[in-house]
Amino acid sequence: MKALIKYTFHDYLRSHKYFPPISTFIILIFVYYSYTQNPVIDSYAISALIVYIISAWLCMSVLSLDSPVQRQVMILHLGGRNRYYLSKLIAVWIISLILILYAFIYPIIFGMFEEPVTLKIGLVSIMNLVFLSILGISVASLFSKVITESAVNSYGGLSLAIVISLAALGIYDALPLYLKNITWIIPPAANTQPILFNWNGESILDLPLFPFLWIIIYSLLLLLLFLTLAKRFQK
Numbered sequence: 661m662k663a664l665i666k667y668t669f670h671d672y673l674r675s676h677k678y679f680p681p682i683s684t685f686i687i688l689i690f691v692y693y694s695y696t697q698n699p700v701i702d703s704y705a706i707s708a709l710i711v712y713i714i715s716a717w718l719c720m721s722v723l724s725l726d727s728p729v730q731r732q733v734m735i736l737h738l739g740g741r742n743r744y745y746l747s748k749l750i751a752v753w754i755i756s757l758i759l760i761l762y763a764f765i766y767p768i769i770f771g772m773f774e775e776p777v778t779l780k781i782g783l784v785s786i787m788n789l790v791f792l793s794i795l796g797i798s799v800a801s802l803f804s805k806v807i808t809e810s811a812v813n814s815y816g817g818l819s820l821a822i823v824i825s826l827a828a829l830g831i832y833d834a835l836p837l838y839l840k841n842i843t844w845i846i847p848p849a850a851n852t853q854p855i856l857f858n859w860n861g862e863s864i865l866d867l868p869l870f871p872f873l874w875i876i877i878y879s880l881l882l883l884l885l886f887l888t889l890a891k892r893f894q895k
Contacts, residue, residue, distance in 0.1 A: 668751040681717040704785035715796030723804035756793040798882035
């Protein structure tokens with residue numbers, strides 16, 4: 661798997677497909693912090709949503725690199741489809757981690773915050789950034805070329821899923837009581853936002869744990885669904 665991850669990095673660099681999502685991310689973070697004296701927690705919470713969207717974009721581009729024949733050869737070489745797809749997703753996540761470090765460190769280095777970043781706030785912010793990157797990758801995997809051959813359906817479906825997930829809290833408030841449980845199927849990208857916006861940063865124990873756990877549980881369920889569908893559609 662290490663060899664395939666390394667190969668994926670080289671192949672991705674050669675393809676130049678990395679440029680649109682990564683350049684967009686760098687510009688968005690730069691523009692977002694163009695005004696100084698930003699609130700720490702709120703700013704990192706918004707950055708996490710940007711990471712969520714860009715991680716999904718990265719996943720789509722990485723999973724579209726290999727042709728069907730090339731994919732089958734690699735699967736045979738690795739001895740299983742799951743190893744192949746997990747290697748690809750791990751490669752995407754590593755790229756996302758690099759972007760997360762940029763989003764976390766950039767405003768600190770250039771003094772963009774109105775107050776120092778404490779250890780507690782830093783840990784929670786990094787955790788939220790990492791969790792939302794995993795969620796973005798998981799959501800995008802279901803709309804990738806592996807599952808959906810049509811580029812229109814693929815990117816259109818992903819865009820719709822992302823928009824709905826970002827609007828989930830508003831959708832929940834607008835629905836009648838007997839329909840509110842439907843929102844459990846929506847990717848929980850925005851679930852930690854109000855929690856972080858209302859957190860004073862003094863104690864991690866003041867934060868509800870479930871919204872963060874639900875992001876990981878939801879992501880794992882989507883990854884299991886992706887691996888199952890990949891076997892069915894790529895026989």
